[in-house]
Amino acid sequence: MTECQVCDSMVDSDVPAVDVEYEGDTYYFESAKCKELFEENPDEYR
Numbered sequence: 829m830t831e832c833q834v835c836d837s838m839v840d841s842d843v844p845a846v847d848v849e850y851e852g853d854t855y856y857f858e859s860a861k862c863k864e865l866f867e868e869n870p871d872e873y874r
Contacts, residue, residue: 833873834862850874 830841837858846857857863
């Protein structure tokens with residue numbers, strides 16, 4: 829389990845709803861909306 833970078837919900841990193849690679853790291857998100865918010869301003873959520 830890992831924490832969603834945007835909404836702080838717990839996400840199963842083995843079966844994430846949504847994930848994205850950014851600067852060599854993988855980030856896991858609870859939803860497509862969380863991923864979208866992260867991609868708009870990743871430094872805000874890192």
